[in-house]
Amino acid sequence: MPSSIRSLFTGILASTLMLLNILLWVPVLLATSLIKLLLPFQRVRLAVDPLLLRIAEAWIAGNSGWMRLTQPLQWAISGLETLSPHQWYLVVCNHQSWVDILVLQHVLNRRIPLLKFFLKKQLIWVPIMGLAWWALEFPFMRRHSEAYLQKHPQERGKDAATTRAACEKYALVPTSVMNFVEGTRFTPAKQQRQHSPYRHLLKPKAGGINLALDAMGEKFGAVLDITIAYPDGTPNFWQFLQGRVPRVIVQARTLSVPKLTAGIGVGGATDEADPSRARRELCQNWVNQLWADKDALLTSLLNASA
Template structure:
């Protein structure tokens, strides 16, 4: 039964993405010819349908989808969401949370040329980042600040639609091999990359209502979370969304201000230590619950 549920849920995810991805691509072509507000609203309507389809697929799999959302988070607001990254399933999980404003992502500039992904992201107004390196700025000082201005310009469309910009601060999915290679001080996490998060904050600061610190935890199955989902063996998904007022988040120019760079790195590391402790406590609690349930079933 578990295998059937997993297979059906996976098929729904694939079909859901194929259907709405194609419609968004086609509507994106219309947007090229008719860049009207009506077209943009239609695109976001399709995108929201994709998000609801993701939620439906999670429920079909039989997984217990548990979310704890801070009361300050408003579905009509604008937020930067910073999360740990465990699996490809993270994107499905975060887009399936209806209480969040429309989730969007910062994408690498190279992805704009990828069929469906690039065109779909462009059509939905997601920003493509092309940041100048320190070496490039040293050779050409005119580049200083251009990456921020360019990305701010691409984010203007966010003002027209409540948005949650999602940032996976670790930059890559967690594996034990990566953890060991980094010599990470965390039990369940990789080291957060402060630069990308600080850049996103700097670009969006004028549009944000606050920051969301998101913690994702998966219980059951094996270490390959997406494979566990496909096999119907994933038991519980815990998501905790904490609201952080912007006044409590250090702000500045990460690339040019060394003092701010240190301050923000310390801030993000402190958040990651708290996140690591939270994952540890919830994982221990879930293990205890599973052990009790097993004992009860044997009585």
């Protein structure tokens, strides 16, 4: 069979299995979430939330099943040995493709609590999936540009309020708060437009991490720093479904939660006039160093796999 025909057949089979898995679990997820919607009491939430998480984990396990069946992937995974499903995590990762989400869910499912992604507000309208993300209480962010906020100052702070409200709910049940700190998928064109100082990454944005740490920093047991590399080139989603991704590298490291003491500025200088600004600077500096380390790691991984 010609490789193009085989790839097309694999893509159709993988797409069909993925859709069937969605149609199996999303109705169950939505029906269960209605209980929480109709009975908005903390006791009900504490009973229903773990059940919703188990349903989502079964859904992800189904995705892993069709991936194993259809994808001739070689996985190189490290750093997951000490993780726990009973601990809160703040998870950060580089972002290159929609495939990243399936990769993360596959390698982390049932090793840590369910990943809760920060999503763009528009994604709530994605058929079926938007409802599933809503049922799982993924926070939907507006992510307006600074130019837009200057023209519409009333919108400023709404994403912060959304993040805080989500984190208050996450504090009740062990959760993994996931943030793609680049804010969008990496491409060489975006890298050039940004004048990014990194070879394989876009500039990181620390706002979401700062808000999550401020809202529930005491709950987080660790920061889980994930690096994903595709040695044979970054795939799009259809290429992945077709089985045209031969290798994926996933390296994780568990870090201590940074102590962002308000009022302490860069170099230890105090900023009593604006402690929140000092905290944001500390968080941005911490993320910048994290990204410099990640860029060096990506260079090493890709060179070694060439």
